[in-house]
Amino acid sequence: MYPHAVSSILLARSGKAAIRGRLLPTAARRLYSSVTENDNVEPIRGLDLGVAHSKLLLRTVSAVRSNSELRTLGVAEGETRKMNMCQAVNDAMRHALTTDETSVVFGEDVAFGGVFRCSVGLADDFGRERIFNTPLTEQGIAGFAIGLASMGHTAIAEIQFADYIFPAFDQIVNEAAKYRYRSGNQFNVGGLTIRTPCSAVGHGGHYHSQSPEAFFAHVPGLKVLMPRSPVQAKGLLLAAIRDPNPTIVFEPKILYRSAVEQVPVDEYELPLSKAEVLKTGKDVTVVGYGSQIYALENAIQMIERDMPGVTCELIDLRTILPYDAETVAESVNKTGRLVVAHEAPRTQGFAAELAAEIQERCFLRLESPIQRVCGLFIPHPLVYERFYMPCAVRTYEAIKNSLSY
Amino acid sequence: TISSPLATQIPQAAGAAYALRRDGGKQCAVCYFGEGAASEGDFHAGLNMAATLGCPVIFYCRNNGYAISTPSVEQYRGDGIASRGIGYGIDTIRVDGNDIWAVYAATKAARKIAVEHNRPVLIEAMTYRVSHHSTSDDSSAYRSKKEVEDWSKRDNPVSRMRAWLENKGWWANGDDAEIAKSAKAEVLHAFSAAEKLKKPSIGLMFEDVYDQLPPELERERKEIDALVRKYPDYYQVHDFARQ
Numbered sequence: 001m002y003p004h005a006v007s008s009i010l011l012a013r014s015g016k017a018a019i020r021g022r023l024l025p026t027a028a029r030r031l032y033s034s035v036t037e038n039d040n041v042e043p044i045r046g047l048d049l050g051v052a053h054s055k056l057l058l059r060t061v062s063a064v065r066s067n068s069e070l071r072t073l074g075v076a077e078g079e080t081r082k083m084n085m086c087q088a089v090n091d092a093m094r095h096a097l098t099t100d101e102t103s104v105v106f107g108e109d110v111a112f113g114g115v116f117r118c119s120v121g122l123a124d125d126f127g128r129e130r131i132f133n134t135p136l137t138e139q140g141i142a143g144f145a146i147g148l149a150s151m152g153h154t155a156i157a158e159i160q161f162a163d164y165i166f167p168a169f170d171q172i173v174n175e176a177a178k179y180r181y182r183s184g185n186q187f188n189v190g191g192l193t194i195r196t197p198c199s200a201v202g203h204g205g206h207y208h209s210q211s212p213e214a215f216f217a218h219v220p221g222l223k224v225l226m227p228r229s230p231v232q233a234k235g236l237l238l239a240a241i242r243d244p245n246p247t248i249v250f251e252p253k254i255l256y257r258s259a260v261e262q263v264p265v266d267e268y269e270l271p272l273s274k275a276e277v278l279k280t281g282k283d284v285t286v287v288g289y290g291s292q293i294y295a296l297e298n299a300i301q302m303i304e305r306d307m308p309g310v311t312c313e314l315i316d317l318r319t320i321l322p323y324d325a326e327t328v329a330e331s332v333n334k335t336g337r338l339v340v341a342h343e344a345p346r347t348q349g350f351a352a353e354l355a356a357e358i359q360e361r362c363f364l365r366l367e368s369p370i371q372r373v374c375g376l377f378i379p380h381p382l383v384y385e386r387f388y389m390p391c392a393v394r395t396y397e398a399i400k401n402s403l404s405y
Numbered sequence: 406t407i408s409s410p411l412a413t414q415i416p417q418a419a420g421a422a423y424a425l426r427r428d429g430g431k432q433c434a435v436c437y438f439g440e441g442a443a444s445e446g447d448f449h450a451g452l453n454m455a456a457t458l459g460c461p462v463i464f465y466c467r468n469n470g471y472a473i474s475t476p477s478v479e480q481y482r483g484d485g486i487a488s489r490g491i492g493y494g495i496d497t498i499r500v501d502g503n504d505i506w507a508v509y510a511a512t513k514a515a516r517k518i519a520v521e522h523n524r525p526v527l528i529e530a531m532t533y534r535v536s537h538h539s540t541s542d543d544s545s546a547y548r549s550k551k552e553v554e555d556w557s558k559r560d561n562p563v564s565r566m567r568a569w570l571e572n573k574g575w576w577a578n579g580d581d582a583e584i585a586k587s588a589k590a591e592v593l594h595a596f597s598a599a600e601k602l603k604k605p606s607i608g609l610m611f612e613d614v615y616d617q618l619p620p621e622l623e624r625e626r627k628e629i630d631a632l633v634r635k636y637p638d639y640y641q642v643h644d645f646a647r648q
Contacts, residue, residue, distance in 0.1 A: 143450065170410055
């Protein structure tokens with residue numbers, strides 16, 4: 001079961017007992033794209049899946065206190081507050097708006113709080129001159145943001161869904177990314193940050209599910225991030241806003257509500273271009289980012305359950321451009337095996353880049369071909385989403401293939 | 406900064422103007438583009454955003470009748486670019502683009518509106534492109550030489566200014582011969598001096614992609630360094646300044 005918050009709520013209401021072990025009667029069958037909550041089947045065998053059960057989230061204050069990265073940043077001992085990911089995003093923007101008078105937040109529907117409520121309360125506290133709606137035009141939003149940033153102001157632009165970022169592609173690629181370079185550093189748009197909800201949500205279909213990070217990972221001059229949790233989202237977004245390069249932050253929308261952590265209330269910036277090793281292991285390196293981390297966590301649990309003695313190392317890339325190849329290479333030099341997973345379609349997806357780079361750096365150390373577990377090379381489907389996704393089961397199979405080559 | 410994609414500067418001007426408004430210095434942005442670029446999506450996005458968000462920006466469209474080989478009758482079917490401003494709720498004026506004083510007056514009035522009311526103004530300046538589009542273009546392929554000569558004789562902004570100055574007694578025929586000669590010499594001198602300059606050092610190719618050099622670019626720089634040292638004659642390194 002992967003983290004489909006909406007459908008799991010609805011299925012829970014229908015009563016788990018009714019569906020365990022057999023098909024739902026037609027009248028009660030939900031027409032959603034998620035798999036059923038029939039978690040006793042192979043290969044799940046009762047394992048609790050998804051972000052709701054993840055051990056990677058910092059759910060308790062003590063988890064925050066003992067987190068080494070937060071300790072290094074000096075916020076591990078301070079006050080924390082329970083936040084989901086959209087509240088963490090809101091908090092990061094608050095810190096930016098409070099400390100930088102030139103910062104503004106804009107996009108479609110952000111003034112009332114945003115369609116995902118990430119900008120709730122901001123207009124009340126900072127005013128409509130700083131938190132404002134734009135007309136419905138992504139190319140306009142991006143161009144306007146570039147103009148603001150070129151004047152040294154801080155532009156925090158929202159693209160309502162990553163699926164709609166493409167009209168802004170010209171502005172982002174041909175203008176934002178090249179601004180500093182083409183002017184010999186006379187001008188720059190470092191104050192530009194674009195944030196946009198991405199990735200599968202269970203019912204998004206072609207145009208509310210895409211993960212387009214690979215398109216932007218191909219552009220010199222841009223930075224591209226994808227956080228996996230509230231603590232990560234707050235620290236990475238604030239770092240992105242303050243980083244003096246144009247940055248795109250892709251926020252997996254399914255995590256907005258379903259990922260909940262204790263988050264330090266003080267401001268902190270997580271390091272960009274630094275991957276995080278979430279779990280150490282000796283036999284295989286497993287790399288992902290965003291909501292995919294939870295599918296990978298489950299796949300690893302199944303592997304370690306079914307192959308006692310085998311341990312997997314889980315890495316969250318966090319920054320997709322410029323990415324931390326060093327941490328991945330160091331891990332693969334230890335384990336000899338690599339599995340990369342992302343929701344975006346396999347061909348020409350980011351896993352292809354990582355696979356090429358790591359085979360170049362670790363060729364003689366590799367014990368098996370690098371596995372890529374990705375979305376199928378089809379438009380993100382609706383009813384077929386369970387087959388499309390690089391879910392825990394498909395990743396589990398890939399890790400097994402890697403280990404048994 | 407310069408870029409080739411057309412009209413991208415239009416929504417950027419709206420954003421820059423918004424920054425100027427927030428800075429409170431009573432300044433405005435001015436944004437120039439041709440009637441061809443005004444067909445781009447960015448034009449519509451930029452004007453609409455400037456109007457709705459209250460940006461002190463002057464949008465100045467130079468309508469010179471051609472976008473490379475495409476005459477304006479193939480560029481739009483409405484009443485020029487000015488009619489679009491009305492659609493966006495923007496104060497608009499069409500002006501004789503070859504009349505320097507008309508352009509000056511219109512721009513001055515536009516600036517007053519922009520900075521005092523924090524709203525955009527659209528100026529459509531009508532003119533005619535006498536020259537070829539670029540050095541890669543020979544416009545006799547799509548228009549008659551006679552059309553160009555007629556326009557140049559009948560409605561030439563430089564001649565009109567000259568006539569106006571001569572009328573005022575502020576310029577006499579022949580005053581410009583010496584200036585033309587020395588200006589040309591100055592340009593040619595600068596040109597040949599620039600031609601003698603070395604191209605920037607090769608390492609600079611990797612600077613300013615980001616504010617700081619990332620590890621990947623450091624690696625590529627080393628790779629190119631090694632290649633260039635190995636095959637200097639192929640890479641013609643003597644054309645470039647030393648590191």
